[in-house]
Amino acid sequence: MKTIWEWKDYKESQEIRTKVCIIGSGCGGATLARELLLAGIDTIILEKGGFYPTATFDNWELNMAGKISGERNLQMDTHYQANLIYGNNVGGASVHYWADSYRTPIDRLNLWEEKFGIRNHTDSDLKPYWPVLEERLNVHLPREEYYNRMNQKLRLGSNTLGWSGHPVPQARKNCQKSGHCMQGCAFGAKQSQLVTHIDEFIRNQGRLFSDMEADGFELIRSEKRSKVKVLLASPKDRASGKKMDLTFRIHADIFVIAAGGFQSSALLLSNGLKKDLPALGEFFGMNASPMVHALFDEEMISYRNIPAAFGIDEFRNARFFPNGNYKEGGFMLMANQLQPATLASMIPSIGEEHFRWMKSLNHIGGTIGWIDDPEEELGRIEWKSKTKKIIAPDGPKTRKVMLDLIEKQVHLNFAVGAKEVLIPTVSGIRLTSLRDLQKIKTINLGPHSLLMAAPHPFGGCRMGENPKNSVVNSEHRVHRFENLFVADSSVFPTGPSVDPSFTIMAFSLRLADHLKEILK
Amino acid sequence: MNKLAISRKKFILGTFGFLGVYALGSHFITKSNRTLFLSKFQIRVIEKYLKATLPEEIFQSKLYERDLIQRIDEELFFVNESIQSEFMGAILLVEIYPLGKGYWSTFSNLDSKSAKEIILKGMQSSSLSVRAAFSTLRMLSFLIHYGQKDSWQKIGYSGPYGGFPEKLSESRIYYRNQTEG
Numbered sequence: 013m014k015t016i017w018e019w020k021d022y023k024e025s026q027e028i029r030t031k032v033c034i035i036g037s038g039c040g041g042a043t044l045a046r047e048l049l050l051a052g053i054d055t056i057i058l059e060k061g062g063f064y065p066t067a068t069f070d071n072w073e074l075n076m077a078g079k080i081s082g083e084r085n086l087q088m089d090t091h092y093q094a095n096l097i098y099g100n101n102v103g104g105a106s107v108h109y110w111a112d113s114y115r116t117p118i119d120r121l122n123l124w125e126e127k128f129g130i131r132n133h134t135d136s137d138l139k140p141y142w143p144v145l146e147e148r149l150n151v152h153l154p155r156e157e158y159y160n161r162m163n164q165k166l167r168l169g170s171n172t173l174g175w176s177g178h179p180v181p182q183a184r185k186n187c188q189k190s191g192h193c194m195q196g197c198a199f200g201a202k203q204s205q206l207v208t209h210i211d212e213f214i215r216n217q218g219r220l221f222s223d224m225e226a227d228g229f230e231l232i233r234s235e236k237r238s239k240v241k242v243l244l245a246s247p248k249d250r251a252s253g254k255k256m257d258l259t260f261r262i263h264a265d266i267f268v269i270a271a272g273g274f275q276s277s278a279l280l281l282s283n284g285l286k287k288d289l290p291a292l293g294e295f296f297g298m299n300a301s302p303m304v305h306a307l308f309d310e311e312m313i314s315y316r317n318i319p320a321a322f323g324i325d326e327f328r329n330a331r332f333f334p335n336g337n338y339k340e341g342g343f344m345l346m347a348n349q350l351q352p353a354t355l356a357s358m359i360p361s362i363g364e365e366h367f368r369w370m371k372s373l374n375h376i377g378g379t380i381g382w383i384d385d386p387e388e389e390l391g392r393i394e395w396k397s398k399t400k401k402i403i404a405p406d407g408p409k410t411r412k413v414m415l416d417l418i419e420k421q422v423h424l425n426f427a428v429g430a431k432e433v434l435i436p437t438v439s440g441i442r443l444t445s446l447r448d449l450q451k452i453k454t455i456n457l458g459p460h461s462l463l464m465a466a467p468h469p470f471g472g473c474r475m476g477e478n479p480k481n482s483v484v485n486s487e488h489r490v491h492r493f494e495n496l497f498v499a500d501s502s503v504f505p506t507g508p509s510v511d512p513s514f515t516i517m518a519f520s521l522r523l524a525d526h527l528k529e530i531l532k
Numbered sequence: 533m534n535k536l537a538i539s540r541k542k543f544i545l546g547t548f549g550f551l552g553v554y555a556l557g558s559h560f561i562t563k564s565n566r567t568l569f570l571s572k573f574q575i576r577v578i579e580k581y582l583k584a585t586l587p588e589e590i591f592q593s594k595l596y597e598r599d600l601i602q603r604i605d606e607e608l609f610f611v612n613e614s615i616q617s618e619f620m621g622a623i624l625l626v627e628i629y630p631l632g633k634g635y636w637s638t639f640s641n642l643d644s645k646s647a648k649e650i651i652l653k654g655m656q657s658s659s660l661s662v663r664a665a666f667s668t669l670r671m672l673s674f675l676i677h678y679g680q681k682d683s684w685q686k687i688g689y690s691g692p693y694g695g696f697p698e699k700l701s702e703s704r705i706y707y708r709n710q711t712e713g
Contacts, residue, residue: 019702062702070699071692074603074679079701083611086672088618092664190693198694251706253610316693352689353679357671362585362651370678373687399614438655438667460664463671 015214018063019223022247025259030056030219031531033243033264035226035279038104039516040500041270042205042213043145047524049218053531056219057210058243058262060271061100062250063222064107066207069198073353076195080107082274085354089391089402091459094300094466096402098274102222103206105272106513107196109467110319110349111203113151113181114510115142116518119329128505129477131486133522141521145514149183149203158187160317161310162347162377165428167322172427175326180346182318191316191349223248224260226271228283229496237494238288240267266527268488268497270520273298273469273512274393274402276502277483280473280490281395288492291474291481293393297385297405297507299468302414303348304421305359305369305378306430312377319349327420328384328509330413342413344510345420348380358463360440369434379424381417382468384509386410393472404459404466411457418452436463468512473502488523499523566598566711567605569616575601576640577627578669584647585673587686596682603676606707619672622665629654629662 031054034041041057048055064079077084082100089096099105116138124130145151159167170177183203193202200207214220230242243262246255269276277293286292323346330342350358352373359369369376385391389407393400418435425433426446435441438461441451455461476482479491484503490496499520501512508515567575582600583591591597608619627639630650635642639650654666677683684691700708 064701068699068701070696071694072679072696072698073692074607074676075698075701075704078607078610078703083615084607086607086611086615088668091660092668188693192693195692198696251702253703315689351692352684352687353675353677356674356678359674362670363648364587366585366674367587370687373689399612438663439652459660460667463667 013217015217015219016063017219017221017224019247019250022223022256022258026261028056028260028262030054030262030264032056032266032268032527033058033262034268034270034499035243036104036270036272036275036500037102037205037210037220038099038270038272038500039106039205039513040272040520041268042103042106042209043517043520044268044270044499044524045218046209046213047521048527049213049216051524051528053528056221056262056264057213058224058226058245059102059220059222060225060248061102061222063102063220064196066196066198066200069196071190071192071195071198073195073351076108080196085465089298089404089466091404091406093404093406093459094298094464096274096298096469097465097467098272098469102220103204103210105467106204107206108194109204109513110193110511111183112320112323112511113146113149113183113514116508116515117328117510120506120509124475124505128475128482130475130505132526133475133486133519137522138518141518144521145517146181149208150185151181151183153179154182154318154321158182158189158318159321160314160347161312162314162349162379163317163321165377166324166345166347166379166424169424169428170322170324170326173424175324177322177324177326180320180323182321184318187318189317191319192351193319193349194351194354221245221260223250225255226279229267237492239494240496243267265531266495266497268499268523270499273472273501274400276498276500277393277472278395278400280483281393281400282398286395289479289483289490291479292483293395293472294390295387295471295474295505296391296393296403297470298391298402298466299382299385299470299507300404300414300466301380301382301464302417302421302462303358303378303380303436303464304418304425305348305376305434305436306425307369307372307432307434308375308377308430310429311374313374314347314349314377315351315355320346322347324424327416330384330386338409338412340416342384342386343381343417344384345379345381345417345424348378358436359434360436360438360463377425377430379421381421382511383410383413383417384507386413387506390471406459414457414462415452415455419449422446422449422452437461438463468501468507470501470504470507470512473498474505475503476505487526488519497523497527566602568707568710569609570601570605574620574623577623578604578673580640580642580647581626581651581669582673582677584644584651585670586677590677590683596680599680600676602711603680604672606704607672607676609707610703619668622669625662625665626654626669
């Protein structure tokens with residue numbers, strides 16, 4: 013039986029019938045699809061991007077960005093704060109992520125329960141899912157040989173400065189240390205959705221439609237609860253990137269949007285659902301990630317081996333003075349790993365100064381941090397002129413967190429032997445010792461002041477019980493709809509404070525259990 | 533280079549007037565034979581930008597310069613219309629920015645030294661639009677240059693791990709077919 017449909021297979025418009033239709037094949041969609049299918053529930057996956065099996069990977073940066081990255085990593089938010097990093101392929105962002113596999117911190121789950129009233133996603137609810145996922149994705153702590161020089165230095169810095177840090181759980185099997193996690197893994201070693209849940213889904217005769225973009229819903233409106241009758245989708249010509257003149261009508265009992273944090277709320281907004289759901293698109297965050305580059309006398313070769321073997325979690329939760337003012341923290345701190353093209357784009361300056369850094373490629377190390385976006389300064393996603401607009405989180409507290417993160421990175425890099433540190437503001441700030449720290453005390457961190465990326469979107473379809481300030485309930489069902497669900501990081505009320513992929517998967521397992529119940 | 537100080541108000545009025553004429557004009561400027569997205573005018577601006585930002589020696593090879601422009605064109609051809617229009621706006625803004633800074637020349641007609649000065653000024657501008665225009669072109673230039681094999685030896689990069697040959701995607705093959713005809 014045919015299981016994968018791709019662009020060349022689409023010859024005419026079609027009607028498709030299924031029990032569950034899932035839009036998106038990343039951590040949320042793939043995990044859910046595998047679970048439902050193996051429970052005997054007819055499930056299909058639609059994916060806007062292409063199906064690129066591991067054998068099509070070549071580790072070339074630009075080639076792989078064209079295959080697996082949304083808008084080739086060139087999309088930015090409306091204020092040019094950061095490049096938005098997301099997947100556009102079967103397997104979603106899991107194909108280019110770093111494979112960090114953190115269980116959701118208990119303090120964050122407690123916050124979501126106590127402050128946002130989320131049920132069924134507490135520590136005890138999710139506890140059974142972690143070992144299941146860890147076994148499927150071969151999650152383990154990295155052995156010593158998988159620490160590149162920068163990760164060794166991060167661990168050293170953690171010890172020297174007394175900052176709490178730990179080895180980062182990795183979803184890998186037989187890793188070849190290529191350093192090409194962000195280009196997919198040409199060895200199939202990274203346990204992305206492509207080689208785990210999607211692979212299992214296909215082997216069990218699940219139907220997957222790649223190059224297929226969800227356009228909109230036909231709704232049956234009702235005072236109490238509306239219902240999605242049909243999903244309209246159109247295939248794309250993968251070669252030209254243009255839509256084909258074909259329409260697919262998909263009939264299902266249940267529709268699940270799992271298109272990712274940058275996309276899911278945009279799809280609902282594009283269907284005019286903001287008037288039903290005032291919180292739609294709101295409370296959006298994206299873990300903007302300020303980095304610093306550092307030059308060392310010794311050879312670093314930071315672009316090889318695994319990116320984040322070790323993480324500093326000392327500052328994961330922000331700290332406050334007794335009067336409530338921000339003191340420090342609110343971020344995770346990691347070794348940075350970029351291949352030369354991306355690194356070059358993130359090194360400020362031009363001409364000889366830029367070339368001086370690039371000629372030192374093999375001696376460049378550095379760090380990166382994920383901002384835990386302060387919940388009172390979150391951004392939003394809007395739909396205007398047939399385009400999604402990403403308004404990044406910003407505000408005085410966000411900027412203080414960023415500044416503190418930069419300062420801590422400077423401290424750490426000098427503590428482990430950097431002879432020069434470069435802060436990638438647009439024009440660049442060069443420091444040769446800690447005495448130069450005063451140069452950054454007054455930097456303006458307004459829009460497009462730092463060169464950075466945003467790899468971990470969340471929110472926009474916040475989970476909660478009140479339809480006035482949330483979009484889905486604790487069962488992931490969209491308020492005021494009977495058969496429409498969301499299964500990705502869009503439902504998080506705040507950032508999870510660690511890499512979100514494992515939390516997304518655990519939430520999907522929880523949703524799968526719920527759907528299995530109601531579809532019995 | 534002659535410089536002339538002009539008032540902020542004149543600059544803003546002049547900029548919008550010039551933008552209007554340019555936008556209208558560039559609409560009628562034909563695409564280069566070798567490109568699918570960039571017009572000849574836009575290529576001129578980008579060529580100047582590359583020469584001001586990248587190591588000088590790479591421009592000894594005309595062939596490499598052409599490859600670089602084509603890869604930039606290819607990347608921009610396949611992104612969505614919103615990103616495309618932002619880059620078109622950025623290129624236009626970069627082109628006329630020197631006029632407001634007292635240079636009697638558009639960007640593409642500046643000598644390399646002045647182009648470099650203008651880029652540095654643009655990147656430090658207090659205007660978000662100006663800063664972002666210069667900065668995003670800078671990022672794109674470096675991204676594409678250091679994504680090319682020809683740039684790797686000089687920076688000591690041994691290339692993608694495993695030495696895989698390039699495996700062209702359907703879109704890359706499509707672009708080649710369209711531009712080679």
